[in-house]
């Protein structure tokens with residue numbers, strides 16, 4: 001007979017994932033495969049935390065918009081006539097058609113189905129042939145708004161209109177990012193996102209994982225960033241993101257056949273910063289890999305216990321894209337990164353299969369997996385708070 005998964009005992013068992021790394025173990029496998037747990041995460045994490053949707057540069061001019069999706073909620077992000085960024089549900093408040101697809105520039109958002117018209121801030125400003133409809137006030141039927149914040153050139157949204165701001169909890173991460181000038185970096189629009197058949201945390205933990213660097217990726221494209229040069233700085237308990245560094249065997253290391261940066265180096269980096277790769281994570285949706293000449297960003301969009309979508313793009317120094325050789329050089333980088341990513345994706349897909357097994361472990365960690373504990377700390381605090389809230393709202 002099936003038993004309820006969400007119990008005090010289940011949540012108490014998470015404490016062994018946040019103790020010292022030497023003694024810690026991974027979270028229970030159910031957290032990665034169970035739909036009830038995913039629904040709990042949806043309420044506890046995704047409807048409460050700041051979620052990355054894209055870059056500010058994707059909506060440069062008033063009227064620019066792009067669409068995104070988190071936990072299957074279609075969203076539209078606009079640059080308003082006042083120059084602000086607005087984020088809204090893309091679900092038409094007439095009969096639920098989506099008012100926008102892809103990207104573009106418009107005066108207003110016109111639903112293609114029956115031509116209800118929404119302003120760039122989501123107000124309903126036109127609704128044809130509704131004059132005989134009783135008690136219908138346009139002001140009551142705007143697109144539901146989300147909270148918006150920007151950080152380092154990225155746009156974040158929050159379904160919770162009372163959510164505390166993100167930026168004050170990222171000061172430790174800002175310090176290590178300072179010399180990259182992330183807010184000013186430029187990049188080509190990312191290629192179409194891919195959907196993957198594994199839990200969003202499996203993907204996040206893979207991005208987090210330095211332990212596998214010179215094992216799974218053993219070979220000339222990766223050996224110069226060996227796992228034993230990993231560090232995991234302690235960050236303030238309330239941090240909304242964290243980072244790890246991995247030293248490289250030579251300065252300006254880059255994942256391509258020359259093993260060296262091909263694009264202009266970010267001009268303000270110190271020699272120490274050029275001698276390492278920096279990995280920054282803002283759960284549950286943004287991972288960054290920072291080399292001396294390029295930043296890879298991964299935007300994760302959870303869909304279910306088993307599926308998520310991943311948008312992956314690159315940022316480079318201002319002006320680097322003007323070089324006539326830029327596309328050729330990027331192609332060399334992209335092809336090599338793709339080779340490495342294929343190895344990761346293969347593992348992720350098989351890890352998800354393993355996590356469904358009755359023999360799936362709560363695994364022990366190497367010292368090179370410090371970032372998994374950082375992720376566990378972020379998760380478990382929120383899981384516990386979410387469970388307390390859920391229990392207090394249930395009838396006795």
Ligand code: FES
Nearest residue numbers: 092094095111114
């Ligand atoms: S569903 Fe949008 S106007 Fe009817």
Ligand SMILES: [Fe+2]
Nearest residue numbers: 206212217344
């Ligand atoms: Fe990897």
